[in-house]
Amino acid sequence: MNISFIINNKEVTVDVKDEYTPLLWVIRDHLNLKGTKFGCGKAACGACTLHIDGAEIRSCSYAVKFAAGKHITTIEGLGNEENPHPVQQAWIEEVVPQCGYCQSGFMMATAALLKENNNPSDDEIDDAILNICRCGTYYRMRKAIHRAAELSRDQKS
Amino acid sequence: MSKKISRRKFLVKGGLGTLGVLAVGTAIFRNPIRREIIDFTDSFVAPYLGTGTEANLWFEITKHNTILLHSPKVEMGQGTFTGFAQIAADELDININQIEVIAAATESGIVDNLGTGGSLSIASMWTILRELAATTREMIKLEAAKKWGIAVQEITTKNGIVTFKDQQLSYAQIAENVTEWEIPSTPTLKPFKEYTLIGKPIPRIDLNAKVFGAPIFGMDAEMDNMLHAVVLKPEHIGATFKKANFTEANKMPGVVKIIQIDDWVGVIAKSYSEALAAKEVIDIEWHIPKKWSEEEIRSLITVGSGSEMLVQKEGNSLKKDESFLEIEFKSPLGAHAQIEPNGAVASYKDGKITVIISTQVVGITQKQVAKALKVSTEDVNIIPTFLGGGFGRRLNTYHAIHAVQMSKAVGQPVKYFFTRQEEFQNDMFRPPTHHIMRGKLNNAGQIENLEHHFASGNVATESVLLPNITNKILGADLGAIRGGSIHYNGIKNRRAIQWHKPLPFATSWWRSLGLLANTFAIESFVDELAIQGNKNPIELRLAEIKEDEEGIRLKNVIQKTQQHTNYSDKVKDGIAMGFACSTDAGTPCAQVVEVSIIEDEIKVHKVTCVMDCGIAINPDQVKAQCEGAIIMAMSAAMHEKMYIEDGQLQPTIFGPYQMAMIKHAPKEINVHLIQGIDKPGPVGEPPLGPIAAAIGNAVRRLTGERLTEMPLKLS
The missing domain is CATH 3.10.20.30 (Beta-grasp domain)
Incomplete structure (x- = not known):
């Protein structure tokens, strides 16, 4: 069908x-x-x-x-290389990926979070981002999420 | 002295210069297993092992004047491709945007028969890769010199351009017209200070591919006219095939064929969903010889049970009638849980086999497939992709055989990958461990005796990566003893004794091998001795390190950690610091964690890590490896546990198999690198060592409780 x-x-x-x-x-x-x-x-x-x-x-x-x-x-x-989404831009700035396999899912989850809340606190990130990364890129990821939020706010203003 | 290599020894693509410079450097083909075996586990940096003496591909010059490096090692997140690009580009005199790295396939490139693992990729290729790159650069210069009729010394190279006075040609322009390359003797490498990329924290070269969702993984591979397959394997430990009825399954939509070989059934269909649906209706019976229980498995791994091996013997043993401190530690069965499932896309046609696969062992997989399918290795081409995580899991990729067998059965290419349940129940696990630590202080408050008695299942034993002979010689498991000896060389009386027994299911390499559990036991115990003796735990350790080469480096990372954290063993504002250190594969690493108890849970706020891995080719990626290793080790130490229930390995899904998520990760991880040796050392595994003990040591200060079992939980 x-x-x-x-x-x-x-x-x-x-x-x-x-x-x-x-x-x-x-x-x-x-x-x-x-x-x-x-x-x-x-x-x-x-x-x-x-x-x-x-x-x-x-x-x-x-x-x-x-x-x-x-x-x-x-x-x-x-987004694409010429016009990255703020989340992708932040992921590049913080050099987040290692193996990279889970990263699409994390970036999509982050983009959805930022649509609802463009200034999430650490606790709000903890509650919203429930994906799993085996390489353990979480430390950079948190920095990238805050950076992406900042870029999103800049884009709006 | 120059030696000529004939035209036919080069592989040529698209009319451009594809350089096979294998004749360079005789060191490439040295036999690796010719050293003291004990070194192998502790500080052995294996030489690179090529696939043969035939000319193969290293560098390929493209018409866009970029150079493609066919890497003998795979990229699984550890950043090796970026490191290789930096190393090669610096000697090739090209910029970082002019180099691309792909994993070599067995047919076209050179693969490393030792596989990719052991934190050795950069360390083992450091000299060879620079020599190959420098030779390639000189070959290009020689051709330019011939073309211009000048001496080679008059030519300079930069950014992929050769220059003589006002004349310039790109490497590609030169390569285009060369029919016979002259290979010079290996040139002298540049002095370190002339390198512009080595040592710089440049972004990973695979960053864009990974941020924009490029199809680079084994799971993303396809072949024309490809079918999809799933496999049915026994869910019980040790079960074997008894009988099955495929009548209903064969009627399911899209099913092409169902085959049974040994103890697995393959369902091949037009789509993945159809294959999966058909698998659900197969009526199958397994022979289950025994339903193992958790208690039975745990009891197999007990100090005093199995084969015994004295790993370390310095001074005297503790005597039974002496008074000493004794503490038991345990670690559980752990899964690799890499997010990309194992699988392969395979084609069998007229005795020729092609396999596209995420694997850490390209050469071994080629041999395994050839043997199982009874073809010669030259008829098997293994094409490795980027790996969606390795962690040692993909040092065993025999499932490539299953994919080929299914392709052969249907006469079409087949894509097969594991379900998550299959992944959990057929992992090659990190074995559980059991440790008894014994020790005592003397009247001066120094450690008089320290003994580590420990038991483990297989890690290296039965692995295809090691010659069987090594295990027979040693009697011990080379992987399980990693981190098991006591590195405090100032302690007069030291023992490390391993007990080893295989389990009724496969256990094998898991990132850092025995280091995680062994360091947990040793470093927790040393901390407890410090408490018993009312000593600062760092000062106690420093006093037990003699200043030989290794001792100096270990002391240095410990002292730097102390300085960076202002370490104190006193609890302040509800936060305690915990310290631990280890030396793994010759790389010393010390960590301090800052921990509090929040709502009865252990919360790690901050980790400070000091590591001496020698030259960091890319300091940012070395730091990324430390951050990731710390979080992976925290996940294993605090959350993860496989268990046996009703004869099955459980759980079979994320969630019940608890792993660290972003909420569990420390908000601050500060990594400081020291260069204590003038070559790159192992990076990817050493930082997994200290963290579990460091957390336990902090908790001891906070609650008075000594945590002795992973996953670490408050009682």
């Missing part, structure tokens, strides 16, 4: 056999956008985090049927 949605500002229609297929696999295998990662398949690690209508979603556990008609943003649509 056909399901249509807008992904990274582009309208697409995908033909899926099972409407309960996790959105993650439709994005990775049908649309060939590999920036959104598989980590656990149980919404426990956050590697597959993306935005649906601006809200943070763990796409490994989100049936593609629910995405119909909605706006999806993945890491590829968040």
Whole structure:
């Protein structure tokens, strides 16, 4: 069956056999956008985090049927080298990634947080960012989140 | 003296100069296992091990005048590609934007048969890589000299350009027309002060790829006409295949084929979701010889049980009738829990095999696949990708074989990766450990005896990375003893005795091997001795270090830590400091943690880390390694634990397998680097050593309780 949605500002229609297929696999295998990662398949690690209508979603556990008609943003649509999103800019400034595998998910979670709260406290970051990074980049990540918030505020003003 | 190498020994791509300069430096092919075995575990920096004497690819000059380095080591986050780029670019006389690094595939490049691990990538390649790069630069200069009919000494090189007076040519312009390269004898390396990239904290060269979501990982790989596969493996420890009915599963949509080999079943389908759905309806029965319990597994790993090995013997042993302090410590079974699952994309066609894979052992995987599929190694091309975490897990990537077997069964390329449950239940775990520390102070308040009796499952034993002979000689497990000896060389009477026993499931390399648990036991105990003797724990340690080469460096990191933190063993405003140190693989590291108890939980606010790893090729990335190692070790020390329930390894998902999240990470981590030797030393593992003991030592000051078991919890 056909399901249509807008992904990274582009309208697409995908033909899926099972409407309960996790959105993650439709994005990775049908649309060939590999920036959104598989980590656990149980919404426990956050590697597959993306935005649906601006809200943070763990796409490994989100049936593609629910995405119909909605706006999806993945890491590829968040920004690019010429025009990075403040979160990506901050991640570059703080040189956050090590292996890098979980980082898309963290950046998407951070971008969603900053949309709600462009000056999060440390406690608010602790409550909102629940992804897992095995390389242990959390120390730089916290600095990058504060920096991204600052860049977001600058952009607005 | 120059020696010529024939045209056919070069691999040429796109008409541009692809340089195979393997003839450079005979040191490259030295046999590695020719040293004192004990060195291997403590300070051994293995020489680089090439794949053979055939000309292969190191540097490739592209038409854009950039140079592609085919790295014999893989990038798993540790920053090796960035370090290699800095090292090579400085001798190549190119700028950092002119170099790219990719992991060498077995077919086109040179891979390291020792794999990527042991914190050795930079240390082992430091001289060789500079020699290769310098030789390549000289080769380019020689060609320019011939072209211009001048002496090579008159040519200068910078930013990938050769210059003679007002004439200039790019490296690419020169390489374009060369049909036969002349290889000079290895040139003298530049003096250190002329390096402009080595030693500089430049951003990682893979930063943009990782920030903008580029498809660089094994999980992102694809092949044309590829099918998707999942595998069904037994969930119980030691279980084997008995029988199965695939009738229902074969009827499921998208299923192409279901195969059973040994103790696994492969489901190959048109999509991942379809393969997974079919796997769910397979009716399978396993033979479960025994349902292991947690208590049984734990009891296997006990001091006094298994094979005994005297690792260290200085002076006398404590006698049973003496009075001394004795404390037992334990660490649990730990998972690697790297976020990118293991997997492979494989193609088997007419006896030729290609595997794209996240692996730390490219050469070993090639041999394993060739052997299992009964083809020659030359018919197997292993293409390594960036790794979504390594941590030692990918020193065992035999699942490449399964992917190839499935491809062979369907006659199409197959992509296969582990589910998270499969990942947890088939990890090659960090084994649990048990330690008995014994020691006493003399009348002068100095440590008279210190003994570490410890038990572990396999780490290095049975690993394909080490010749079997090494274990037979030693009787001990070379990995499990890492950090197990007592480095306080001023203590007259020292013992380290290892007890070793394999478990009924695989345990293996986990970043820093035995260091994490061994240092926890030793450094917690030394702290307790200081308390018993009413001594400042840092002063007590310093008094027990003799100033030989290693002692001087260890003392230095300890004293610097003391200075940076104004260490005090008194609790102030509810915050206590905890100190610990270790020397791992020749790299001394000391840490002070600042800890308080908040709502009955241990909270680490700040970590100060001083490490002497010699020359830091990229100080910012060395610091990143320290920060990450500290957090990974904290996660293992405070949160993580696998257990056995009803004969199965549990848990099988993140969450129940508790790991540090951003809320658990210290808000401040200050890393200070010291250069105590004039070469780069190991970095990635040494900083995992001290943290667990440092936390325990702080908690002891806060609550009076000595924490003796990881994960560390208040009683």
